[in-house]
Amino acid sequence: MLHFVLLSQVLVSAAFPTLDDTVPCDLSKVTISGGNYNFNEEDNAVEYSCPSGKYPYPGPTRKCLKGNVWEKQNIKAVCKDVRCPVPMGFENGEYDPKNTTYIVGDVLQFECWGGFELRGSKQRTCKENGKWSGKTTICEDYGGFCLNPGVPPGTSKDSSSYSIGDKVKYTCNSGLSMLGSNERECTEDKSWTGSEPSCRAWYTYDTAEEVADMFSSTLSATAEVADPDRNPFAFEKRKIKIKKGDPMNIFIILDASKSVGAEHFKTAKESTITLIEKISSFDTSPRYAVISYASKDIKIVRLSDDESFDPAEVIEKLTDFKYDDHKDKGTNTRGALKAVHEMLVLQELRDQENFMKTRNVIVLMTDGKHNMGGDPQVELTRIKNLLDIGQKDGVLHRDDYLDVYVFGLGRGIDVNDVNDLASKKNGEVHAYLLNKIDTMKNAFDSMIDETDAMDMCGLNKDIPEKYLNRQDFTPQKLKETIIEKFPWIAKIIITRRGIQEICKGSIVAKNFILTAAHCFHFEENVDLINVDVGDKKGLKVKDFYRHPLYKPEGKQDKHIRKSFDYDFALLELKEKLEFSATTRPICIPCTKSSSWALRKKGEDIKCKEHEDILFKEELVKALFVAEEPNKNMEQKDVTIKMGAARDNCLQDARKLKEFENVTDIRDMVTDQFLCAGGTKPLVEPVTCKGDSGGPLIIEYKKRYIQVGVISWGTVNHCDKRGNRITTTTLPNHARDFHINVFPMLSWIKSVVKEDLVYLKDV
Template sequence: MLLLLLITHVSVSLAVQCDLTKVGIIGGNYTVSNGGNVGSKVEYQCPKGKYPHPKYTRECLYNGLWTDHKMKAICKDVRCPKPVAFDGGDYEPRQHFYTVGNTLQFECYTGFELKGSQNRTCQENAKWSGETTICDDNNGYCPNPGIPIGASKSGTSYKMESKVSYTCQQGLVMFGSKERECLENKDWSGTEPSCRQWYTYDTPREVAKGFSSSMLENVDTTNLEGRSDRKVQILKDGLMNIFIVLDTSKSVGKDKFNEAKEASILFIEKVSSYDIKPQYCIISYASEAIPVVSLRDQDSKNADAVIEHLENFVYDSHADKQGTNTRAALHSIYQQLIEQELVYKNNNNKESFMKIHNVILLMTDGKFNMGGDPREEMKVIRRFLNVGTSKDDLREEYLDVYVFGLGSDIDQPEINDLASKKDKEVHTFHLENVDKMKEFFELMIDESDVMDTCGLSKYHSVDPDERTRASEMFPWIAKITISGSSVQYCKGTILSPYFILTAAHCFHLDDKNQKIQVIVDGKEYPVKQPYRHPKYNPISKVDKNIKRAFDYDVELLELQKKIEFSVTARPICIPCTQSTAQVLKVPGAPCSSHEKALLSEEEVKAIFIAEESKNPLEQKNVIIKRGSKRTACLEAAKKAPELKNVTDIEDAVTEQFLCTGGIEPVVDPPVCKGDSGGPLIIPVRRRYVQVGIISWGTVDHCENGKRVKQTHKNARDFYQDIFKVLPWIKKVLEESKESLTFLPN
């Protein structure tokens, strides 16, 4: 009888549907999943500056009713919190509420110094622009901690060990620390609080700024070539654990899980591009926690292997166990830390274990419904790592817990409570959509500490609100103008603060009065000294019916003033340097290993950077033909009018050159004259390594400065192979005492 009742209940529940005519929203749009059956979700979208009331979502319940079914959905104006209190000054205008575009103006009384933002504007994400405005009389041991908009503060003493506490205006949710203490170092403990509407979210740029700045509090920049500003190297003896924790519960859903997984893969790629080699642990959790990668795994330090494990892990791995047991996930972290500590103890190295910087990235909607309160497990982890247990040494730098709210419908207080609280850092983020997480990870690359790490680019940015400038996408490109008896336009690449790499054929050999103009990101850099390869001689093969030879087509330009590296001016990577060894993951290997890693295949995917007369720089994808595939390049070159009388085509197309072009296996975009001297590049993960210099081609594909479509099957483009001229490049740079360390052969 009991079985019959259960079967009947299941059958009825499957048959129940909610009325789809009841879910419309005034002033906005919506989508419905699963056709209105039990468990279906409605997601609302409103125009910018508005939010869906009463919630972003509704769910179809077993009784055939939508959640909040008595309330009509409507798009309402976004409102920013209003000031509750402001000490030492005044503000205007005073209004009952503030909507998008409204601006507050602050002013301090005589004797008080204004800190933070004088003017703040209400933004579309329900947050005020700028920083908390503070009027400080500078009489405290610690500076005035201020009162965030929407909050009230108790405590007016700013002496050492004094405490202040905050409460948010009714209806607002607090992110950050409710209580802060004035410390001996004159900083305040915890994180500055903020009071937020339930629909407030963080933009990708805000998240990127907050996350990457606090993440880089624990890294240092150490140049492999001996300077102190080249590569990101982890402090604490280079020890770091990164735990990525993915909420795979029913409330998060498959789509949001997949977005979070893709964002995690992107994060690992980003960390890898900075030459950081942490130990990874990846945990997926629903009703139970499943370690996807454990600290004990042999490949937990191999970024590529970790990514492969994560790619192979699917949402359905938890089967029907779709509860939300966040505590189980954190307990798994705790167990792995215990195992790791035991390994260090057995090696008589417990001291090093205590120096490991542990980073936890928790991606969740914050709605635990089983396993107990995850905040209690977080306390256990903190005690185990001796973080925050001793007032004399809080050890907060050894644990960073970042919590990312997945989707619009999250439990804000819980994600705030789980995250770390550190002064001048942000560890709790609520993104408008999960796919924004990928955008934020893309933006992480723009950090001042790694500006001169070679081969970095903002090319992968997906920020829809701001078009990435060409100089940010290709920051290693230099534009060169050579004036003399005629004007020549070429490109080059930044090798170091004082050197540009380009092609020798761009310059007039017999013109002593030519003027060379180098432009990097719109700024002109005068040339101190050009260096041409001693074996470059365009008339050396006239006796072989080659009117112009291009062997050793390479030139270096030494600049009079230093290029200050920035997001729009960075060096390119070239083979056989220690920096590129890190990119290729072959540190300590000889130069020959670089050629094998980059050019071992017969068809190698590469790019060059093109520029039309009216268009910005853009990437063109080509295929380098090597081995047996290079034979077609030789045959095509024979048909070039300038080479028709050449007896042996390999006198013209020597081993000095790499080849692209033709229509097999795909049509390669053509190179034009203005591209000369520019780089042929092989992307390696998210870094760029130059292997060639644009030299010459068999067909001119430009008409009046405009590139025409490649249709000629015998069109080929040739590039000076950098491997063939590396000894000379090394010699010039070392004699000029330029900071670039080359590897032995």
């Protein structure tokens, strides 16, 4: 069981009014050389911005004081070069060049003296955010009981003695503030208490990529030091673990104080919703609580409420909550933590057996400041006492049951207060400084460890199109990234007499690929078939299963030259797949996994309920994955026509010359077919020959559920080379037809008996 606590405090005003004559101070006196500024009317201050790699001097803001004079008015504002900390305390080696300052792009080279081994980065580059690339460089002689904890750039260390019980103290160079531990102790398990310090300038921040790396990649503390084959510096991922069926309590606490502002409060809500959707997309059953606070807290959803189990209800209530629902706009962070403590106390009373088995995570987003309610540390101490966390006989007891991650967001962050609230654990980073709110969304997505969730159906790595267009992507990196976006797609290659035929398919189990029957000959030799999935190529096929009622010649008496009824097939692979970020199963309706995806829980869920959720509209949003020759896979958005809209599909199919003698078009387009395509009201993307057998998919709350198999179309949409014809040239009757998965479920169940757990009425 896992408690997950989220406190979001976003403290930068987002909207700036147009400069006008109502400003009491003279704006001409606060212009900035090399940058821009905006006037924040609410705070009666200007806020400066500089190009990348620069920072505003003497500070990010300047207030209009009494007497209509600006703060530090006599100091000219200018954009200066961002500087990285100087490695003044580097031990047992040399670094080059030795400068008094280092700006963006400068490179440091490190070398250890004889008898010392270099750990960390041999070369480090000063980055635009005021940090050095790579990891702290350490020259190690393995002479201490504990390994040398190092001296990060910008810090000084008071001792080089590393025996049991020895302590080292760190201080930051002038003008820098510390994140991490200022004192660390060598313990009996050969590790250091606390976390590595990082000394920061006020303008230094963490990027989304750095947050993901720092959060997930941590020093392994579990490997045996005595193991001679062990790499003592190997890193392992440490994220919030998501396991199938794991219960969680998720406390979401949003700051709505004055310094937040309405726009940033709205963005914080959206980020929180993103996190809820991400977590609830896994096969988990969390209980949510939502608290908003300013001077006082408002409990939007209580942990004990019935709807706390339903993420959709929680999201709806959170969406409806407004910034202005708080009238008094103070900042009582301790009050918010007190509300968390009270809910934990109540939960302990209700479930004493499981309470102490849970893991608790607090994610606090703040500038570190509070102006009422007292010190938040007092309430954190009460939470630790409740969870029985603390020093006992010189050993930190139950420390794994609480992690406090603090994300400092905005200008004027109080680094010391942020650092005081964050956990201090060896090899881990719990305090982050962010410069923009988008980083929060990206970081939340990276805080979920899917390692134990790879066999959950319908998952993928959600990658925006703008990210795929990054200029720094090599063709290989782009291809790898796209595979993670479509990890359930299989490419099927049938080679006959030296000529390759291409179809698509979908991974439905560790050794089964779902595809279309018409891709294969009736007496197909499985040795001619190869399957590519993820980064695995040329997988061999053990057996081939065609739906027994697929009979393409079976309706010639009705003037149908080739029927596509029951155009369903399954390929059984010789070796089972190992699921990963690039190879995952798609969700198949009316299975237990798809019930989780559709948020339908319980033993008595019916298959019809899945169908009603997925096909509840007359125009159902869906997608297929296309791949033209020598191009990467792309998502194509279409709509499935249901009800009266489907009748138009039948009429368009009736226009084909091949069906002019067909008495009833429903003999060709049976109820088994789903219809997509068309040019009204919008021109929709079309399928090509190589798309046959691929999945028609509905995305439901970030899970992908297959509802059809691409079968046939009314017109040839591709040229001789297999390229898709431009949609503007399509005739009005261009339609695609896909075999509906629902009528085929009983046959799938008869073939795929492992991995998939079906509902009782399948």
